[in-house]
Amino acid sequence: MRSALTNIVHAIVSKKGRWITIGVWIIAIIAFQLLLPPSGDYTDDTIEPLSEDQPSMQAASIMEEYFPNNDGLPGLITWYRESGLEEEDLAAIQELSQSMTDNEVEAQEMAIPYQDIPLPALQEMISEDGTTFIQTILFKSNATAEDTKAGLTEIEERATEILSDNPFGAALDSDELVTRATGPAGISVDATELFADADVTLLIGTVLLVLVILLLIYRSPILPFIPLLAVGAAYAVATPILGWLAKEGIISYDSQGIAIMTVLLFGAGTDYCLFLIARFRLFLYEEKSKLKAIRLALSDMAGVIGISGLTVVAALMSLLISQYATITNFAVPFGVSIFIMMISSLTLVPALLSVIGRTAFFPFVPRTEDMEEKRAKQKNKKVKKHKQLTFWHRVGEFAAFKPIRTVIITMVLLIGSSLFITQIDFSYDTLSSFPEDTPSREGFSIISESFGSGDLAPVQVVFDTAGEDVDLTEDLANLNGVAKVEEPEVSEVDENIVMYQLELDQNPYSNEAMDDLESIQAGVANIKDDYELSDVWVAGQTAEQIDQRSVIEKDQTNIIILVVVVVSILLLIYLRSITAMIYLVGTVLISFTSALGLGWAILHYGFDVPAISALIPIYAFVFIAALGEDYNILMISNIWEKKRGRPIKAAITEGVGQSGGVITSAGIILAGTFAVLVTLPIQVLVQFGLITAIGVLLDTFIVRPLLVPAITSLLGKWAFWPSKQMEEKSESLDTEK
Template sequence: MKNVIQKFSQLVGGRVGRWVTLAVWVVLIVILQLFFPNSSEYTDDTIEPLPSNAPSMEASTVIEEKFPNNDGFPALVTWYREDGITEEDLKLIQSLAKSLENNELQYQEFAVPYNQMPIPALQEMVSEDGTTFLQPILFQNGTSPEDVKGDLVQLEERVETQFNVVPFNQDIDSAELVARVTGPAGISVDATELFENADVSLLIGTVLLVLVILLLIYRSPILPFIPIIAVGAAYAVTTPILGWLAQSGYISYDSQGIAIMTVLLFGAGTDYCLFLISRFRQFLYEEQNNFQALKKAFMDTSGVIAISGLTVASALMALLISKYATIHNFAIPFGLSIFIMMISSLTLVPALLSILGRTSFFPFIPRTNDMEERRAKRKNKKVKKHKQSRFWHHIGEFAAKKPIRTAILTLLLLLGSSAFVTQVNYSYDILSSFPEDTPSRQGFELISDAFGSGDLAPVQVLFDTGGKNINLQDKLSGLEGVSHAEEPQVSEEDDHFVMYQIELEKNPYSNEGMDDLAQLKEDIDLMNIEEDLNGLWVGGQTAEQLDQRNVVESDETMIITLVIVIISVLLLVYLRSITAMLYLVATVLISFTSALGLGWIILHYGFGVPAISGLIPIYAFVFIVALGEDYNIFMISNIWERRKTMPLKDAIREGVGQSGGVITSAGIILAGTFAVLTTLPIQVLVQFGLITAIGVLLDTFIVRPLLVPAITSLFGKWAFWPSKQMNVRQVETEKRVK
């Protein structure tokens, strides 16, 4: 195997091979960029996340078939005046309705003909407090958010040019007439706008952050560009391939997935580059020949980079088993980007280091002692000998000599913060993730205050009566959690089908609303059985959110189990130690629970966030566990290697000492890139970025340098069971840690 690695290092980093490798990457990037579509051209933010067999999706299909006139993509134009809607305001609304009737918007399907109703009839539709009026507009099913946005912009322009008012731009606290668009169509438009250009802004922010951190760590104006070029090359290869796969219909992804992929690629990719760069720098102090130093560094780190990349890529591909499309669609972009980044780290980075050699680290160029002596003699200066920092050696020595104390202190911190996981509240309400000044969120709050939030998203209950002449309105209105049920609508397509619109007492987007609906569905099912009807379907936004919660919770169990199995198998294959595999997996799991607990403390108690997105546990788990295992592999490999020639406690000290600096640098960069997500206006990404960054920092400064070495020291030779390393002879030397 060593011969294969040596030949490969010659192939990618030799005098000829380095230029061939660079040329291959350049040609590949040019071809892909010129002839393949870009991933951003095929982002689809309209993907239905629920599987087609989810109860709410089946209800939606039946409603679409039996009640086509009720079908459509609704936008609710919410008119509001603090001092009360006036007659002049209602005339304006009538004029707009007439305009929509005579000159329909491009994707308009239906607009309520308020222009055909007398003013007194409209006054009856104003909220009880007199402040709010709703004007529904249905868009054609399947209309994209971009197309809806175009129609809404035209709608605003009509109001402003024809009626000389600007209600859509008025502040919500204004005494003037205010208008906001909410409902499913308005929410989808705002969601798309929030993600618009997120990948570009994240790309710029992440690149700048990585450059600054690398400049501060290595104090070289050249070195930071090596990982940036390598990651940029991987990005330039990945995005056209994703675009081609999406164009061909093989995969789907949304803006959120591409945004997170950008952060993942630059964060994890820079880590892989640093593994090789740091070891190359170390060997340059020992080897005069640049290529010999590079070959040794490649021999030491190529296996670690390969197994780390495969571990992360495999864990991310586990998302393919998710039934929830948003999570499922992350798998290919994330897994592919990490796999290509691994290849870049093993080919392009060595080629660049071979081309630049010691110049990579200018002006603090690493030289051997002989080289420094000759240089000093030429310049008549005092010899500057390289002194390696011993800070991380001392940390490793402390963990090895006092393993019980170290384990207890670190576990108290980690378990203490993990205890808060039981207090975390989860939300499946997309509106709660929007900034407070988002139009659709403001419109929803206006409706909630004036009409009750249940009016915004009614529950649709559909019965197949089998021809029976029954009216269940009173029974439905009397069920617990129901504010009221409207008169039944009979299908024009099939008069056996009757639909009731039900308004919930509680916010239909809240956990309480979903809990009420879960009980309500059981009550309605009993009603269906009692009346001996032929079928029952429950649809609407709350029903979809309830299905989302159920599907995500099911996915969470399956994905967490599969990721643990994948990582365990890969660790077992690489380390050949069941004991090490068990405690290394356990440490990243406690990193995850601790990060989730600390994240909740910061978000809930620090910023007053009432609940975090229900998707966060899956997102954070996969990234914290998979990426955390990278650091486990890198550090434990150092300990394993040194264990062959020295006592275990010495091996721990030297292993932590050798890996501590690079893991710290990599961890800071990785945490920083995820922290960039907190600058976006989307709360789900803010929460995900914060919790993942906390998990990475816990791995970097607590778990890897302290807890893992302490556990390894406590187990002693049993840490290697049943591998051959367990039987390595303990050589007593003067270097043994006292």
């Protein structure tokens, strides 16, 4: 195995091999870019996250089968005038309605013919305060967000032509007629718009951030471009592969997934590059030959980078067990991109370093003592001996020789932060994650203030009466949480199927509405039994959110357990120590809980965020656990390597001293890339970026340099149990001490 690795290393960084490696990457990039489709062409933001066997999806299927006129994506064109709607406004609405009846807009399924409603009756449909009118349009249920957007754009153009002014662009606080598109159709379009340029924005922002941080860390105008070239190459290869997989229908993904993938690739990819660069720089102080130095560096770090990459890939692929499509669709894009990045780190990076050599670190070029002496003689100067940084050695020494104090201090901080998780409220409301000036959110605010928020997404209750002649309007109206019940509608397909539309008291996207609807679902089940009806289904946005909550809660438990098991197995295989595996996984878990708690405290108490997305714990855990183990592996590998020639406490001091700098650099870059998400206008990405960045920083500055070394010091030789080789060496070295 060792000889095989040596042969591979020599092949990659030999005089000919390095050029072949670079050439293969160039050919691969050109071929994939020319022959395979871009990933951006196949993003799908209309993917239904729930499976067909969920109750709300079964109810939606019943609605589609028996009430085809109600099947579609509702769009609520909200008309508002602060001083009160006028007859001319209603006439314009009727003219627009006539236009859509005569000439349908893109993706239109059905538009209510308001032009056929007499003006007095139309005035009755205005809100009680006289300011708001809701014009309902159904778009085709299978229409893409682009199709729906095209339809709404046509409506805006026609309204502008009728009114000689664009009401969709009017400010809410003006005296003009204001129009906003909301409801599921408007929300869908706005969600797509918000994510449309997220991947490009993130790509530019992440590249600039990584470049600046690398320039500050290494103070070299050359070195920063090596990781960026490697990550860029991986990105150029991975994205066409994802595009091809999506085109063939093998995978699916949305704009949000591609945006986060960009951050992950540049953050984690730069980390792997820095692991190798730091070791290469160290060997350049000992070896005159740059080829020998890169061979030694690659031989030392190949295992660390390989197991780190595989750990991240395995953790990400664990998302495939999710029953929620939004989560499942992250697995393959993330896993493929990290796997390709790992290959780039092990092939392209060493090849580039073997070509550039010491010049990569210009102007602070690392040289051997002989080279420095020769250079000094030529310039008639004294030799400046290379001095290693001592800060991280002092940190390592503190953790190694005062382990109890270190463990107590760090655990108090981490456990204290973790306590905030008991106060977290979770949200399943897509709309609340939008900026306040988003059209669909402004439209929702208008409806909520004028009519009541229940109008935005009503609930459909469908009974199979089995031939019973019953009117259930009063029974439904008496259920807690129901604000209004519309007249029942009998299916034209089967007269036994009757649908009642309910308006909820609460915002239909809120947790309160979900709790109310769960009670309503129990109530309609009792009504079915009391009247001996055949069956009942509950459909609508709130019903879907209830199923989402149930599925996500189950996914969270299953995914966390699976990731812990997978990471534990990989650590056990690599370290061959049960003890080390247990406490390393334990430190990652405490990093996650403290990051989640601290992130919630900052968002809730600092920025008045009432709730965070229910998906955040799953996303944050997978990334913090997987990426945190990267630093664990590097730190422990350094400690174990140093232990072969010194007592355990000295090995910890030296191991932390040697790896502390590179872990700090990598952690700052990784946290910075996730922090870029905070600049986006989508709250779910802001929350995810902040919490994950906090987790990375806790790993970088507290867990890895302090807690892990302190636990290792406390355990002594038992930190390596049951590895006999490690135990025997530890005993002999401790005896020497």
